[in-house]
Amino acid sequence: MPQRPTSRDVARLAGVSRTTVSLVLNNVPDVHISPETRQRVQEAARQLNYYPDAIARRLVSGRTRTIALVWHRGPDRTYRDAFLPGLLQGITRAARHYGYYVLFRPIEPDEPDDSYVELARGRHTDGLILSGPRSDASHLLQLYEDGFPITLHGQLPGTDIPSVDVDNVRGAAEAVNYLLTLGHRRIGMITNAPLEYTASRQRLDGYRQALEQAGLPYDESLVRYGNFDEESGQVAADDLLAQDERPTALFIASDMVAMGALRAIRLRGLQVPDDLCVVGFDDITAARFIVPALTTVRVPTFGLGWTAAELLIRIIEHDPPQQTKILLDTELVIRETCGAP
Amino acid sequence: MPQRPTSRDVARLAGVSRTTVSLVLNNVPDVHISPETRQRVQEAARQLNYYPDAIARRLVSGRTRTIALVWHRGPDRTYRDAFLPGLLQGITRAARHYGYYVLFRPIEPDEPDDSYVELARGRHTDGLILSGPRSDASHLLQLYEDGFPITLHGQLPGTDIPSVDVDNVRGAAEAVNYLLTLGHRRIGMITNAPLEYTASRQRLDGYRQALEQAGLPYDESLVRYGNFDEESGQVAADDLLAQDERPTALFIASDMVAMGALRAIRLRGLQVPDDLCVVGFDDITAARFIVPALTTVRVPTFGLGWTAAELLIRIIEHDPPQQTKILLDTELVIRETCGAP
């Protein structure tokens, strides 16, 4: 860039002081400056194509007007990528609404888990949205205790850090209730991931709760464990269907895993929905493209992003809401894998 | 955050001047400072948990060490979202490699096309990657002429702004050649979008070139125009297949559009690949989940991101490569929609 114009240049051209330039351009209230002067300043700024230096502004305000999304890339990479566009859109929309910029900071598997600390301590950002928080709790807690604004996307049990997540228990229960309504009694389940993952545990809990409410026993032989990807779903489903008394319906807590399960079902020569009814979870793009189209539980990615960003910004601006642990509802999307409704 | 420690605090604790603190912590070469002093400074910094203020640093260096991805959201929103995770990963990886942060700035349909100008002029970032550049050429050109570092993801014909894109012509030609090799002579095409979109025009060109090289005439009655989404593909394919002399193969320049086309094919009672062979473009996630799995042309999203970011950073650092218009190769991914290879 060529020499940028500074407020000094504008002041000189308008024949006023830099103070006046700042006052006019920032529209500071309760300060009376003659309309003529205002106009001269504005005219000068326009003529010079002047944009105030964000860096200098930040130094004096002590605020960056930036929030960062810290995106942990783990073994669930492909799985989580499906949520990224929606989440980012929600975050950036809320950010723009409140006048903030968004920094995107993935933490790759080869980086230390706490690499984001520098972002906060070095004043690169006013607050952090952490997605996929893991065992990095000690640095995280320290930061939180030091009063640095943080919001979690997901949950970290045992802390009171503000967080936004989907109501996994309820979403899973709703899916299973739907299957019960359809008359199914032997309902198998494949989790989205090992139970160390909170969401996985919760979706299993939802399954159990729904069965329990219907007076049905929890039968471990009907449950298998997925591991984010298609392959895990194929293996799990195949194992589940190898039993003598097959389930008549399957609740699979991840669409990606369901894709593999559907393959296993197909390879066994079974038809969906005639021989077996299937409900997924997440509503990834592929869910509506496959045949038959997958009935699934939609995760409100945009809403998660918007809510997490709004919550964070309100904390930054010392206006936190009452409720700082937010659970968003899912939506059951009925398509074709359980027959026509 | 509580009172942040400053370099003054570190200096005081270590019993040296702020100059020395800066020199030691930044590892400035060619300056001799006793090992004891160095250690005292480092020890003090650690003890205070000192992180230099990025804002202050930026003010003196005049550099933000940040690049921004400007993401135009148009009518092709869902279509382009499929590329976002890969692209962002490529960009952030390259950025990290060179020591930069990444700002993500979508431009929503309700915003002026040139909203990103403030990002550049206000020194929020050292450079811009523009994805999906449109008619905003005047502001863009002005910025470029002023010497502000810019890289395009995609192409803007008629300018010499550095850009990174996929070789659409070649990718399309390769797909069609594959169909020719399989023995097809009546090959229909559905574009990914209207021809105003450069990529759309180029993919059509690739189709024509391949036919021409094979000595086959270009037959307009075999070509239809998609419009990013499934619906457009369904309409286009249905129209194409309504003809007396049906094509035996379809090259569809977008997987998303192909999803709709496959539905139309299915609804007409035709079988893929037996009655009709199909090749897509993009390799979205759904491509490998549908049955039969879609043979398609893979777009190297990670590579596009990495290359665009690297190119931009080299420009920022006054070390531009010879070639500033970069075309990346696609890869034909053979799956099941044209029969087993």
Added chain:
DNA sequence: CTGAAAGCGCTTACAG
């Protein structure tokens, strides 16, 4: 109503 001065927290010539 407007201006001179201090200060945000660093880095970097410049002296010593």
Added chain:
DNA sequence: CTGAAAGCGCTTACAG
């Protein structure tokens, strides 16, 4: 080898 001072480009009390 180390320190005092200037300066990056703004905003904000404080005077007048």
